[in-house]
Amino acid sequence: MAMVKAHVSTSELVAGRYRLVDVVHRETNRVGYYGEDLETERACLLTQIGLPDDQGPDDARRATSRILRTSERIGLLRPGRVATVLDAVEEAGSLWIVTEWIDGTPLGALLAQQGTFNYVRAARIGLELLDVLEAAHVAGITHGELSPGQVFVGADGSVVVTGFGLAGATLAPRVAAPSYASPEQARDERIGPASDLWALGAILYTMVEGRPPYRERDRPETTLKGVDRLPLRAPVRAGPLTQAVQGLLRKDSRERLSRPVVREALDRVINDAPETAAQAMHRPRLRGRYAVGPTWGRRAMVIGTALAVVTVAAAVLVVTNGSQDDSDSAATGAAPTPSASAGAPTGQSPTAAPSTSPTQEETGTESGAGSKSPSTSPSGTALPDGFSTYTSPDGFSIALPEGWEPVATSRASDVAYRVFFGAEGDDRRLAITYSEALGPDPVAVWRDDVQPDLEERSGFQRIGDIEATTYQGYRxxxxxxxxxxxxxxxxxxxxxxxxxxxxxxxxxxxTPEEDWDDAANRKALDTFLRTFRVPGD
Incomplete structure (x- = not known):
């Protein structure tokens, strides 16, 4: 596949009439220029896209015709919101799209200058993008190339979108902006409106987090593989946008949020949080190193103890790590956080909670200096033989088998921790996680955040459905x-x-799978669920 040249001399003319003046933005295989039309003496935007090496003249003509036709259709549906394409030409292995000059700045450039947006501003831009996408989708048009480089933001906050008609015209849909491609695009499958909604979610994510949900790697193919296979790192700065962003970034296109649901969510953020906008403008930006560890959704960003709220959100994510590696999490210092999912009544299988990803300095391993009382559970009922009540320094209590004690504890500041319990020579493990940054839908957390992370583990297979239930009166x-x-x-x-x-x-x-149904193991699980108490209960 041919890639665009690293630079084009501004003395060159495209198609003998368009002078390149300055680079406006760059993406993989795509460069935007501020230019001049020497015939009309007007400013214009020129976008250069590399064409495949084997693309012939007929292919190039079909591509330019498609782009012009699609641009005209969508321009009639949303005048002023979609860039008007003036010309499309193939020259020297590149496709050049010429549009009217847009009085605005590419969103990617704004983010490069400002780092992040508060979630109210992000919601406003997202709503404008949704308006354009809705008009296109109703008309049967999929953008397929949406990225921060295709969104221009005016001084008044208005949005103009470029790039309609490129999807399917060249190989660009898979390589122009790989970190914003949907999983189905990454697999080179047929795309539709759901792919645009994924891109909208990725753009919202980037605006509030300061980075795309899947980072750009050294090769486009490697980035696309990550989009397809890696779990999502849950956002930590999205505030009330969190659920919408995660709902748009579901790997299965059939499970992504619909346009009406997204519109309602964005409207709610804009209308319900007028005061937060000003406050968010003054929040510290995420800077410094990233701490990577197991998470609810994937990996959590922890910038330091000073940013406690960020640390909390990071903590929530760690819990996504799989059960079999609870001990690994302890060994690597990954602090867990409780899952948004919650328990089933006694007799059902319990579910793991989210965990946190702390910085190395914040993570410690300790032997657990809790206390034990031998005869009764926290509720005052008699315990089974061989169990005694353990009360954690963190306030929770639970009945444990004799000889069991905390073997490791991982923490993320004061907002998330995971304690691992076991005994020497016993290959069974119990992990208890606490977090202060959980989402409101326990089932969605397990399905969208925890399971994708577990799927990377050897031999992972979920048993049955994720069960919504109640536990001690809690969701x-x-x-x-x-x-x-x-x-x-x-x-x-x-x-x-x-x-x-x-x-x-x-x-x-x-437990080992072959021992799962042993009477002693069933008794232990039943006892854990029956006797666990949160602080204050």
Whole structure:
């Protein structure tokens, strides 16, 4: 595949009439220039796209014809909101799209200058983009190339979109902006409106987080592989936009949010948070290093203890890591956070909670200096033989088998932690996680954030459906799965539950699969669920 030249001399003319003056923005295989039309003496925007090496003259003519035709159709539907294409020509292995000059700045350039936007500003831009996409989709047109380089923002906040008609005209849909391509585009499959909604979600994510959901790698193919296969790193600065962003970035196109749902979510952010806009403008930007670890959705960004709120959100993410590697999380210092999912009644399998990703300095391993009382559970009921109540320094309590104690604890500041319990010579494990940055839908957290991360593990297979339930009066969800570790097939039951709008716990119980139904293991799980108490209960 041919790539565009690293630069084009501004003394060159395109098609003998368009003078290139300055570069406006760059993306993979695409460069935008401020230019002059020598015939009309007007400013224009020229976009250069590299064409495949084997593209013939007929292919180039079809591409230019398609771009002109599509641009004219969408321009009639949303005049002033879509760039008017004046010309499209093939020259020296490149496709050149000439549009009227746009009185605005590419969104990508704005983000490069400003770092991040507050979520109200992001929602306003997102709503304008949604208006344009809705008009196109109703007319049967998919953009297929949407990225920050194709969105121009005026001084008044108005938005103009370029790039309609490129999808399918060249190979560009897979390489022009790989970190904004949908998973189906990454697999080179047929695309439709759902791909544009993914791109909208990716743009919203970038505006609030300061980086795309999937980072640009050294080769477009590597970036696309990451989009297709890697779990999403859950946003930590999106505030009330979080659910909309995660709903748009679901890997399965059939599960992405619909346009009406997205519109309602964006409207709500704009209308319900007028005061937050000013406050958000003064929030510290995410700077410094990124701490990577297991997360609810994938990996959490933790910038330091000073940014406690950011750390909390990061913590939520860690819990996505799979059950079989709870011990690995401890070893690597990845702090867990409770899952938004919550528990099922006794007798159902419990589900794991989210975990947190702390910086290395914030993560510590300790032997657990809690206390034990031997005879009764926190509720005052008698315990099974061989169990005694453990009270954590963090305030929760639970009945544990004799000889069991905390073997490791991982933390992210004071807002998320995971404690691992076990005994020497016992290959079973219990993990308890707490987090202060959980989403409101436990099932969605397991499905969209936890499971994609678990799927990267050897032999992962979910057992049954994710079950919405209640646990001790709290909203909860359960997920059960099997996986391989060090030659052993393990089975895990996780239960996560919310104790208020954003805080919660999870319990995760793992045994060798072949021992799962042993009476002693069933008794242990039942006892854990029956005796666990949050602080204050």
């Amino acid at each position: 909860a969800a359960d997920m059960e799965w099997v996986s391989d570790k060090d030659g052993t097939r393990s089975r895990t039951f996780g239960r996560g539950f919310l104790i208020d709008d954003h805080r919660g716990y999870s319990l995760r119980w793992t």
